[in-house]
Amino acid sequence: MKTLKKITTIAIAVLITNGFATQLFAREMSARDIIEKVYNRPTGDDMTSTLTMTLINKSGSERVRKIKQFTKDFGDVEKSIMFFQSPADVKNTSFMNWTYDDPSKSDDQWIYLPALKKVKRISSDSKSDYFMGSDFTYDDLGDRKVDDDTHTLLREETIDGVDYWVIQSIPKDEDYMYSKTITWVRKDNYIGLKREFYDEDGELLKILKVKKFENINGFDIITSSEMENVQKNHKTTMILDNVQINTGIPASKFTERMMMRGI
């Protein structure tokens, strides 16, 4: 009897881990659960990378920003620090952000401006701000909390042999800059491969496409993405290079000392 029970347990476990079972399992998952898995997809305890952000306007001219960034999860707080390497007028500027798991707690943010030789605490409440003139807002870059929106599973789709959940997210705050977003979530790795953003009038505003993800140290890391503002015909590409995961970045990296010292 014991043997039979053990075999049954193993069989269930195998089914759950197989793609076949994923759909069965998903039916029990709410759209919120899926989005939570998208937001909290494991990416290691710490990460070092170089971000190249290219802003492309409608005439095709490009502006390039290069940033060296470090991120570490400390449990109840995730700390990140960015060092701007180009363009020349922002070189050696650094930015530090502490994001708390407690949804009632706002992020803490500091900026170091080398010309002023001073670290300044700045307000972090405007998540709708665009990051460095790009098409990404701070929320788009991952600062948004799961329960800021109401999530609904619209349908399931298969595109090029890949299965997706298509989930609509409507902000609880009616004054938010988007009226809704629709996300195509890959069932096999919980990557939101495509996301459409609709403006306050319900018109399509932006489309986010994940162009490339790579498995690095056992974690699926998005290394190339593109955000296009279809109303303004402007887009921003983000390329992540030199990605290193779980190298044991010391806590001392996320301090005012390092902001001022630079890299």
Place this chain on the structure above:
Amino acid sequence: MKTKLTAVLFMTVVFGYAQNNVDISGFARNYTSILYDNGDFNMLQNTLNLNFDKMGDKVAFKANPMLYLYGIDSLDFRMREIYLDLYFKSVDIRIGKQQIVWGKADGVFITDIVSPLNLTEFLLPDFDEIRVGVYAVKLDYYVGNSTFEAIWKPVYAGNEFPPPGSIWYKPPEFPAPPTFDNSKENIKPSFDNSEVYLKYSLTSSAVDFDLMGAYTWDQTPSMYVEKVFGFDTVTNQPGLTGLNITPEHHRLYVGGGSFSSTIKSFVLRGEAAYYNGKYFQTTDPLAEGALVEKDYMHYVVGLDYGVGHLRLSAQFIQKAIFDYDEMMNDDEFSNTMTFLAHYDAMRETLHLELFSYIGLNYGDALIRPKITYDFSDSFNILLGSNIFVGDKQGMFGRYGDNSMIYTKIKYNF
């Protein structure tokens, strides 16, 4: 001057040759300014700013020569900074000429007293250029998010003031012809004359704050005035015929601190310092040298607000003299406010800004609107104005004839 230029060229060539190891950056800038009052060009300046940086795990260095060309051939060379950094596990040491910035206030200098100010163009230069580098040894000891900082400044450096002939030179009105004795204006570099600054600072989720103390020199000299009495040849009466004025510095003890904290979309900032040993000018006939020693408090409270691409900031600043007597030339309370509105448009390529100092004692102000457009990531043009208004007795109103419009064209590399 030729030697200094040769040195800069030498550095450029050597570091340029070794540029795989040394990072070279900086800017070239043209700054042209016209006075509203008479159409005179009060500024025709071209600037070359060079930064040579070498960063290592244990050691780093920086050299920052600046060349200012005024008009056609008046060249001013400044080595703004040149220092070595030594990095240890919990300690950083910086040795050399360096700019040191303290405090949380913007555009006012309360605990930010380590680096003196270049006031030859009043408060108009960018804040990175208004500070004068000082020869110092700075030691920072880090424990978690706390920092203990100690600075030893063996060579005195004082505020720089506009020379006679400058539009910013506004000497007081003397009741008799003055004769200046500058023999005590310079302070001899020696161990006894050195200055010490200490600071503890903490960065935390709730609040950032620091506490500071300093044993320093007053960076603005006091004017020791000796009255000369004689026979007035005009009135044929005995009376005041001259003034012997000796600028001299005094020691100051300063203690203070600053903080900043986030409240929703606001950042609340404060900074205060208590100054002991300051000499003020007085009309008291019994006061020796027309000077009286008084303590004073200087503080600021500020609030920043950011929404979207708009940043707003306001500060209230007060200087309060303790044990005040009515014969002092300074006001017992000097109240000033600052306002800043900054807006970024067109994907952060167009920047609109309005910054104002408002003197509340005399109802005067300095209003500084400017608009900057980034033609590319490295090249921008700025059009701005500095407008002085209000009572001529106020520190801003007295420059009422100096209101100007200006452009700055800058190339960063």
